[in-house]
Amino acid sequence: MSKKILVWFRNDLRLHDNEMLVEAIAKSDSILPVYILDRRSFGDTKYGTLKTGNIRAQFLLESVLGLRNALKQIGGNLLIAEGKPEDIIPQLVQEYEITEVYHHREVAREETHISTLVENALWKLRVNLKHFIGHTLYNKEDLPFPIKDIPDAFNQFKKKIERDSMIKPCFAAPDRINVAEVIDWGMLPALEDLNLLPQQKDQRADFEFAGGEAEGLVHLQKVIMAMQQAATTKNLILASKLSAWLAIGSLSPRKVYWEIKKMESVPNTKAMFNHILLGLLWRDYFRFMFKKYGNTFFNPDGFGSQGLVDVANEQDNFNKWRNAQTGFAVVDAVMTELNQTGFISNIARQTAALYLINNLEVSWVLGAAYFEEKLIDYNPASNWGNWANVAGVGNDQKSKSVFDLDKNIKNLDPKGNYAITWAS
Known part of the structure; x- marks a missing residue:
């Protein structure tokens, strides 16, 4: 047989x-x-x-x-x-x-x-x-500690695994495959079959995501080329936008690491290399935290207490936020870009989250759920883990004082151009 x-x-x-x-x-x-x-x-x-x-x-x-x-x-x-x-x-x-x-x-x-x-x-x-x-850069069995002893503080986690763990080489893609005999391989439903309508392209968007491994590998090479072209500019940080392919597994984090690492010796690319590596480490960290703590990250109080929630106005405030109608220009710009493109930068995500939680006094889980719907690069661990951290109920309690809305806005939109571009 x-x-x-x-x-x-x-x-x-x-x-x-x-x-x-x-x-x-x-x-x-x-x-x-x-x-x-x-x-x-x-x-x-x-x-x-x-x-x-x-x-x-x-x-x-x-x-x-x-x-x-x-x-x-x-x-x-x-x-x-x-x-x-x-x-x-x-x-x-x-x-x-x-x-x-x-x-x-x-x-x-x-x-x-x-x-x-x-x-x-x-x-x-x-x-x-x-x-x-x-799904991770580091294999679980290669960590310098069992899952139950993983440091809760990201910086400790990063320091220990970079010092004591190794990143394995990639498995080669097969060049030949033998499959079972199948009469009907099936058809994939169209978007409309899922009761969803295609998103119209927004002319303000400077990037379009196309799904699939081939597209992800092409984009990875474009990121590397951009790093080469930017080698004359010291400490330039480019938004790699690799996260969508990573989230769905069309790109392996190890593939990204080893391809980017080839650029390590090129002058003035270290900052970009470290930026991408940091993103990969955060993905690993939240995934391992989910493995360690399970469903605690879905609890509104998480590992602490979520603070004030304006119960009487919560739904109304939440609707204003997700519809980009808060009246706060930068936040409305962030939500417009999210709604139109499915992607916003990390600092934009933090800005929107901080405003929803602290200014509108809406439970952070509503924001996390909305990002789950809208983000093209959604994955449960990173999304819910990051939201819990911003809300101050994450497992790393030292991160509570890290987030500052005013500082974020200055970094996101120092001249006000972003708010103008993405005005709803």
Whole structure:
């Protein structure tokens, strides 16, 4: 009997640096690559927001099709199904006589719950669900401490792992693949099938995101070229905008690191290298914090107390904020850019969050939920972890005094041009 492995793709939509895929190919006669569109990821939340808005949904659909095309180029394909993974995967296991299922482990509650449901369903069939870790720069097993002992303070975390851990090389992308015989590989629904409308391009936006591994790799090379061109300008920091591809797994953080590291010896690129590396470390940090503390990050009081909430006016103030109608020019500009493009800078995110929490006295979880809907680069750990930190209820209590709205505004819009450009 031949060995068939079902490879369940989730937020890992790439061929390069994909240990799960490499091992599945090596240990099987054929594999069945599968992506399942779960409608639960597109429903309403209890906060009156959407789980996934139109901009990120479009990026996701493009990324899934990008993966299918990449697999076709090496002799494979991607089975696309719609429904609940805990229902569909056991059916596929029986239909195609699958001997094992591979997937990447997640850390947030909804994603891990679905994994548990799939694992329980497979257990009844006596089929193993094997977990892989492929979302972080540093592997969990290479950390200089167990998860339960990871320092809560980011600076301590950064110092220890940079001193005592190593970043592994990338797994090579496969150049040939053997897939199971499938009559109908399935079709991906259109955006309208998800009850979402395409976003009209805003002429003020200076960048357009296109989903897929190939697009992510092209953009990574553009970032490197920009670093080369900027080598004559000391300490220039460019916005890399790699986060959308990283969030959906079309780019591996290790791939980004090793490609950027090639520029380390080029004069005057160190600041940019350190800037990108810092972003990758923050992604790791929040992911490991979610692994350490679980769902505490979704609790309004988090690791402390969220402070004042104007309950009587909360919904009205929240609506003004998300509709860019607060009357505070910079904040309205930030929210307009977010609503129109799905992307804003880190300092813009902090500015919007600080104003919502401290000036409008709205619970931070409403803001986090809205960012979940709107951000093209949303991932649970970074989004909810960052919001908890800004609200002063994160696990690193030393970060409470770090955030300053006035300072942020000066850095974000020193001459007032940003507020003028993105006036709603």
